[in-house]
Amino acid sequence: MGHHQEEHLKSSDFITDVVIGMSDGLTVPFALAAGLSSAVSNNSIIITAGIAEIVAGCIAMGLGGYLAGKTEQEHYQSELKREYNEVEHIPEKEMQEVKDIFAGYGISEQGQDVLAKELSQDKTKWVEFMMKFELGLEEPNPNRARNSALTIGIAYFIGGLLPLSAYFFTKTPENGLIVSAIFTTLCLFIFGYFKSKVTAQPPIMGALKVTMIGLIAAAAAFGIAKLVG
């Protein structure tokens, strides 16, 4: 399994969570601030709205990540219980399911029989097999939910403060927007580059895509806010 395994390790849960949090963190508060820059006349409203958005997004995404992790765990446990039940009470049906899985890959009836019989010798391994090959489920890390919440939340927070910081150090929304746009474009490009690296995508193309999403979102928010405001 050598090189495949390594690649899976590289894009770990932690990195996935950082990417989830930072993608949205760099994009949405930046675009919101850009939108407000077209509609209001002082930086303090932009900063207030930006921070409110970052806090809201950070909690929504963090707690959302926590719940998703918990749900994944509960789902795994309930399916596990069900498989144990089935293996215990309707073993013939479960053996037929094993055979069906292998029939789909062109394994002969004789081969299917050998496999089903051998698997049924050890109920723990049999259930493990059904979990993975029938349902495609692997046991989630028990700390995943909590770690996920913290990582996504913090990544969103940091990602969101970067574009907003431009409004702290400038006096007008116009200047804030210019500094924020230049700085955030740079951040989006660097982030997109590393994101693509860890997910084994072409890095320059990936960086350009991430940057484009951020700029399109900001331009749309700017245009709409100008219309509404």
Next chain:
Amino acid sequence: MGHHQEEHLKSSDFITDVVIGMSDGLTVPFALAAGLSSAVSNNSIIITAGIAEIVAGCIAMGLGGYLAGKTEQEHYQSELKREYNEVEHIPEKEMQEVKDIFAGYGISEQGQDVLAKELSQDKTKWVEFMMKFELGLEEPNPNRARNSALTIGIAYFIGGLLPLSAYFFTKTPENGLIVSAIFTTLCLFIFGYFKSKVTAQPPIMGALKVTMIGLIAAAAAFGIAKLVG
């Protein structure tokens, strides 16, 4: 595979995307508006900021969903190519991998040999087998990326407009916040209920969790914006 299969059908890609978009859509714009209600004195700024946020979030999440779908597809195709290559050029190593997978489930060496030999008769099925059983990958739906982008974006848009609509029909941020909080709590509860139903979680508990996240995010945004503003 009966009831498992049915459950997988129920929580389809479409529903997953609606849930992703609407969870954030109902929560973040609601919390942003609540936060601004504590810091500004008229509804028009809240509406402008809210709409800018919805547009930004909708594009960021929609395009984000599109890219994630495309990446999943590219990843599948590149791994598929690699497996074909391995099956072609290092078949002994791949056969050993098949044996190793089954050794892990307590299958005898004889059983492993039968399987590895039979699988290697048909390269297409062999590769399909390695994709699923070694790498845990299934072929993504080719329209998934585009559908995902549209569904997530639209769900976010609708989810975001619901809490914001309260500020259209009220005159002050205080009244807007009260109406928005009551209405959004109701929406969050109903959404959480159906979300739990389709993901086979206990519906009332699930509804309470989703509602709590929204209210905590809004309360935090309200408090922070009051401090900053």
